[in-house]
Amino acid sequence: MTERDETAGDERDASLHQTILADIEGRIISGAWPPGHRIPFEVDLAAAYGCSRMTVNKVLTQLAKSGLIERRKRSGSFVRTPTSQAAVMEIRDIAAEVAALGLAYGYRLVRRGRRKATAADRARLELPAGGTVLHLVCLHSAGPEPFCLEERIVNLAAVPEAEAEDFSAEAPGVWLLRQVPWSSAEHVVRAVEADGETAELLAIRPGRACLVVERRTALAGAFVTHVTLTYPGHRHALQARFTPAQARAPT
Known part of the structure; x- marks a missing residue:
């Protein structure tokens, strides 16, 4: 793979990251995904957006840090109840x-x-x-x-x-x-x-x-x-x- 191909791949991943992040944030803030709603599993989100699970994982990690979702071991990710x-x-x-x-x-x-x-x-x-x-x-x-x-x-x-x-x-x-x-x-x-x-x-x-x-x-x-x-x-x-x-x- 050439340096140009790697750069293009990085830009595509960054764009997908922002797309997925904006989509999930929008569904939470609009109430389409209310508190307690289970977020689709990483493998399902990756398939839906045509990206790697790593990209999805980074998005979910960012959402958890911002307080919009909580990640539960062996249970998945859920929309967090705001405090x-x-x-x-x-x-x-x-x-x-x-x-x-x-x-x-x-x-x-x-x-x-x-x-x-x-x-x-x-x-x-x-x-x-x-x-x-x-x-x-x-x-x-x-x-x-x-x-x-x-x-x-x-x-x-x-x-x-x-x-x-x-x-x-x-x-x-x-x-x-x-x-x-x-x-x-x-x-x-x-x-x-x-x-x-x-x-x-x-x-x-x-x-x-x-x-x-x-x-x-x-x-x-x-x-x-x-x-x-x-x-x-x-x-x-x-x-x-x-x-x-x-x-x-x-x-």
Whole structure:
């Protein structure tokens, strides 16, 4: 084989490598191959693309290093379930969290209704008797899977314009961040077992552990909204950044 033939062969292998990599990444990110899906065996991929098993092996190794798949000895390669980090100390757009995982974001409004504030609503938003709230239940998804269940109440005395919004196309958190400035926020983080409705919406078993982040935001001393974000516990972790409460000069 001449040097020119070897160069041409290397270029062909590199091109096939990129083709296979792009194809598999596309199927994973689009949801065509959901988490847990078994990737075709190396010999089958090599036959499908007309290349060597070595080329396929390099592609799968690269995908495993990037966290998109996991390779199990004697079992094959599988699409990996993405692990998200729920931010505790900051207010983040859920769509941005999903995009950071390389997955397509989806949103669905489950329920919307205006109601007289219940005792629980009044406690959460420190409302007087007779106050009214907008109650919203929304489901956020990442690729083909549910990502987060959002239950929110909005103080209509603080944000009366929210009553005119149907929130069928845009998540309320995004709308509120754009519409209403906030001056302070409180977070509570806890673990709960999924009840029947939560389990059904998140496509998990009833009783499965979930990570719950409760947050309420205020403007000029008046609470604007309270939201409960429920994540499937096996796919999420907490993330927080800390700085010293008081810097000390070296002595």
